[in-house]
Amino acid sequence: DQKHLTFESRLAAAAAQPVAHALLALMASKKTNLCVAADVTTSRELLSLADQVGPHICLLKTHVDILEDFTPDTVDKLKTLAEKHNFLLFEDRKFGDIGSTVARQYGGGLYATAEWAHLVTAHGLPGDGVIKGLMSAAGGRLRGCILVAQMSSEGALTSQGYAEGCIRMAASHRSFVAGFVSQSRVTSDPGFILMTPGVQINKTGDDLGQQASYVSPRAAVLERGADVIIVGRGVTKAEDPAAAAQTYKEEAYAAYTERITQ
């Protein structure tokens, strides 16, 4: 069972997916399972945030379509920061269309996401064509996707059957699916990485349907099965984002340490 396994001991199970493998190794060596959701509107803020929280994160999750001033230069600078601080880039595009459309959205367009994002999110809704489409546009690059098996928002339509369908879909595309966005332990397969959003310390939900109450990093890891916690406003709106990231990192990693020794 994945629950008590260390990230290192899951490397073999993730061997088919190079980004999952790299991420597990990175989390173990850097001692962080924190992903910061960098939901800001200018490239300057994005790069500044990435530089500040970089030492504390394993993944920087972006919504580059929120940026008002996106250019390829933003991506070049983001790549440099990812190398400087040793984290991976995760574009939360939530692809959800037929394979041929997704292939073009991922491989081309303004954002050319396949060029730079190690991981992207996708919905399982369209069926496995969405994965095949992403794979076709990834080409030979080391890329992977995270399927959104459950959503954190109130009234989400991601039923248990839907989540199970996502797990099955992933199991037949192990070379490309690195894990899931989830709110519970949707799988005990040690090869897949579970990432949980809706995490904040001392905070209830927002007024736009983010779940009625956020959960703490500790609850996300120990009760919801998160390997990685995804934190947006808890860090981005903090007076000192670097200090906040450090706090979230320490709490989440301590919870992971507690889990593997349970």
Ligand code: S5P
């Ligand atoms: O179910 C989900 C899936 C995702 S990826 N619920 C989410 O909130 N997210 C993302 O996590 C969302 O797009 C945002 O970038 C982040 C949560 O941000 P926060 O500010 O609420 O922590």
